[in-house]
Amino acid sequence: TRIEKAGYKHFMAKEIAEQPIVLADAIKHMVAGNALNPPAEVDFAGVDRLTMVGCGTAYYACVVAKYWFEQIAGLPVDVDVASEFRYREPPITPNTWAIFVSQSGETADTLAALRYCRDKAAKIVAVVNVPTSSIARESDIALLIRAGVEVGVASTKAFTCQLTTLALMALKAAVDRGRLTPAELAQHIADLQALPGLVSQALRIAPEVAVIAEELAEAQDILFLGRGPLFPLAMEGALKLKEISYIHAEGYASGELKHGPIALIDARVPVIVLAPRDALFEKTVSNMQEVMARHGKVLLISDAAGVAEAGAGCWRTIAMPSVPNFLAPILYAVPAQLLAYHTAIAKGTDVDQPRNLAKSVTVE
Numbered sequence: 363t364r365i366e367k368a369g370y371k372h373f374m375a376k377e378i379a380e381q382p383i384v385l386a387d388a389i390k391h392m393v394a395g396n397a398l399n400p401p402a403e404v405d406f407a408g409v410d411r412l413t414m415v416g417c418g419t420a421y422y423a424c425v426v427a428k429y430w431f432e433q434i435a436g437l438p439v440d441v442d443v444a445s446e447f448r449y450r451e452p453p454i455t456p457n458t459w460a461i462f463v464s465q466s467g468e469t470a471d472t473l474a475a476l477r478y479c480r481d482k483a484a485k486i487v488a489v490v491n492v493p494t495s496s497i498a499r500e501s502d503i504a505l506l507i508r509a510g511v512e513v514g515v516a517s518t519k520a521f522t523c524q525l526t527t528l529a530l531m532a533l534k535a536a537v538d539r540g541r542l543t544p545a546e547l548a549q550h551i552a553d554l555q556a557l558p559g560l561v562s563q564a565l566r567i568a569p570e571v572a573v574i575a576e577e578l579a580e581a582q583d584i585l586f587l588g589r590g591p592l593f594p595l596a597m598e599g600a601l602k603l604k605e606i607s608y609i610h611a612e613g614y615a616s617g618e619l620k621h622g623p624i625a626l627i628d629a630r631v632p633v634i635v636l637a638p639r640d641a642l643f644e645k646t647v648s649n650m651q652e653v654m655a656r657h658g659k660v661l662l663i664s665d666a667a668g669v670a671e672a673g674a675g676c677w678r679t680i681a682m683p684s685v686p687n688f689l690a691p692i693l694y695a696v697p698a699q700l701l702a703y704h705t706a707i708a709k710g711t712d713v714d715q716p717r718n719l720a721k722s723v724t725v726e
């Protein structure tokens with residue numbers, strides 16, 4: 363079937379807008395009533411360690427998942443980009459599951475990393491969008507993210523579907539390892555089922571983002587900050603912006619700012635702070651204040667209460683719907699995507715086909 367833009371200006375816009383529907387589909391396929399319903403082979407009971415590998419956006423999904431698996435399931439996770447992983451000769455200990463995240467399932471570096479782990483007798487799990495892909499075929503267990511065809515080179519709905527699939531896996535691991543009560547699991551499942559609705563609400567920030575993006579488009583450098591599982595979202599936000607607007611951007615852990623990048627801060631550098639009101643909110647706010655003290659232009663993205671509490675003195679603020687902490691990284695992908703999209707529109711770049719990039723990189 364031919365994929366059309368269905369009235370949208372770009373595939374990327376369509377794919378951002380589709381997220382509530384595809385996320386609901388991904389969740390529906392892995393939940394049955396109050397319980398998780400993943401493929402029967404997914405049992406983390408005897409697993410001691412996870413190794414997670416991907417490239418680009420898929421890699422950032424792995425980094426978010428590391429926080430989840432470690433915090434909620436107590437399972438240690440090693441994570442790397444595929445091109446480094448395959449050559450650093452990482453030892454693979456017994457009872458390791460190796461998880462490969464790839465939208466296309468054809469990325470050459472990721473596939474080579476998979477074969478390395480297979481040779482070392484790890485259990486191979488693929489988290490893919492394309493069921494017939496090489497990575498799916500060469501795995502022991504293939505988990506489908508159900509994002510539907512993604513055309514835009516900059517990955518959007520595949521990222522949030524990867525995250526959702528990995529969140530469900532982290533919950534499964536927590537159950538298998540005796541770290542979640544049935545009541546806690548039921549609460550997480552209810553939260554997940556509410557997520558597509560929250561994503562729909564979050565998409566309503568688009569007009570505000572478009573206005574802010576007009577000014578971001580003038581910047582030479584942009585910093586994204588986040589803590590905990592929002593740190594990889596800061597990196598993903600920066601990647602998305604670089605890919606399609608060609609503005610230099612970096613994602614930093616909020617607490618690491620003082621160890622270097624704060625030297626870059628002046629009134630011309632926008633600093634985008636991803637700060638849901640979680641346990642680390644106060645710390646992130648104090649890092650943000652360090653930026654403001656140096657006349658940095660802060661865009662604070664938090665929920666309404668967070669914006670009310672910490673928004674004074676910011677250059678701009680965006681109020682997101684409140685979201686359970688566990689799911690915040692998925693919801694905060696929406697502003698990251700919209701900022702990149704609207705900044706690219708303001709710059710007039712080719713959003714769906716950015717220069718020098720390919721949707722799937724099948725060479726080393």
Ligand code: G6P
Binds near residue numbers: 469
């Ligand atoms: C390319 C694309 C990125 C993507 C990465 C990994 O670089 O431009 O958007 O994140 O490959 O692709 P995969 O298909 O393995 O997820």
